[in-house]
Amino acid sequence: xxxxxxxxIMPLLKDNFTGVLRPWARPEVLTCTSxxxxxxxxxxxxxxVAQQExxxxxxxxxxxxxxxxxxxxxxxxxxxxSAEQHFMVGQRVVYYVFTERPEAVPHVTLGTDRWLRxxxxxxxxxxxxxxxxxxxxxxxxxxxxLGREAxxxxxxxxxxxxxxxxxxxxxxxxxxxxxxxxxxxxRWFLPYERDTRSEAALSSxxxxxYYHAAVFGGSVAALRGLTAxxxxxxxxxxxRGLEARWHDESHLNKFxxxxxxxxxxxxxxxxxxxxxxxxxIRHPRLLWAPKEYKVVRN
Ligand code: UDP
Ligand code: MN
Numbered sequence: 149x150x151x152x153x154x155x156x157i158m159p160l161l162k163d164n165f166t167g168v169l170r171p172w173a174r175p176e177v178l179t180c181t182s183x184x185x186x187x188x189x190x191x192x193x194x195x196x197v198a199q200q201e202x203x204x205x206x207x208x209x210x211x212x213x214x215x216x217x218x219x220x221x222x223x224x225x226x227x228x229x230s231a232e233q234h235f236m237v238g239q240r241v242v243y244y245v246f247t248e249r250p251e252a253v254p255h256v257t258l259g260t261d262r263w264l265r266x267x268x269x270x271x272x273x274x275x276x277x278x279x280x281x282x283x284x285x286x287x288x289x290x291x292x293x294l295g296r297e298a299x300x301x302x303x304x305x306x307x308x309x310x311x312x313x314x315x316x317x318x319x320x321x322x323x324x325x326x327x328x329x330x331x332x333x334x335r336w337f338l339p340y341e342r343d344t345r346s347e348a349a350l351s352s353x354x355x356x357x358y359y360h361a362a363v364f365g366g367s368v369a370a371l372r373g374l375t376a377x378x379x380x381x382x383x384x385x386x387x388r389g390l391e392a393r394w395h396d397e398s399h400l401n402k403f404x405x406x407x408x409x410x411x412x413x414x415x416x417x418x419x420x421x422x423x424x425x426x427x428x429i430r431h432p433r434l435l436w437a438p439k440e441y442k443v444v445r446n
Contacts, residue, residue, distance in 0.1 A: 163317075189428075193317040211231060214285075219306050242297055300368075302363065312431055345388060348402045
């Protein structure tokens with residue numbers, strides 16, 4: 149029982165991409181935040197309206213993904229092939245694949261007005277550093293060609309695949325994903341960084357939700373700010389000999405505490421099948437791959 153949207157906020161839940169949202173369609177879940185941002189659940193939006201609005205604006209939507217080391221062979225083809233089936237179908241899409249082995253990127257047949265760019269990056273030796281280095285690399289990409297090409301960008305982990313439509317209803321200036329394992333946990337129990345010396349630290353009175361770093365998005369300008377914040381915080385921690393508990397995800401959670409997302413995606417948008425059946429999860433859009441750290445991590 150997450151409570152419903154306060155009736156004072158409900159009339160304000162209009163959205164640039166979906167027109168009017170229908171938060172009352174899902175009374176069993178929380179459909180808006182305390183700061184009035186919609187939490188997008190299946191049934192609360194009209195995908196056709198979102199589709200038409202995005203077309204009207206003639207948007208280009210970027211999707212970034214890193215595939216470094218064994219993550220490339222293990223996950224990239226399925227991620228991209230499933231994105232062709234389900235990610236922003238009907239819009240102009242540019243994939244940005246970051247890898248240390250551009251020649252190993254699988255060939256994926258792309259639909260019309262869909263493009264794939266491969267960007268070379270160097271491989272950090274530790275998996276934690278591979279994960280964290282994404283923030284600086286994304287920051288640079290957003291300041292370059294990606295930033296000039298795209299209006300909105302999603303940044304995703306590669307160890308997952310799309311299972312149904314992930315469309316423009318998810319677009320907003322700053323978009324955060326509720327973490328499938330933690331969306332119903334009490335705030336004080338959430339796995340934020342608690343070491344007050346860290347830039348990522350949140351106290352037991354702080355934090356709204358625990359957000360998943362496997363999916364975040366927004367406008368190019370907003371993501372420039374997000375990636376700059378996280379890259380800078382990671383560097384400051386490192387200079388003090390610190391590493392946040394969940395790496396870039398800890399810094400991302402601190403950023404979203406300081407800068408509230410304009411839209412929040414329900415766990416239906418990035419679901420972990422290992423959790424099992426939940427009545428409120430109607431229609432998962434992205435599914436986590438089983439964790440196989442022994443195979444993919446060094
Ligand atoms: N990643 C990668 N190679 C690595 C480590 C990480 O390509 O050696 C990328 C990949 O996109 C991956 C993301 O960084 O999905 C985050 O790492 P991971 O998925 O292992 O973290 P988790 O989701 O388990 O916290
Ligand atoms: Mn992952």
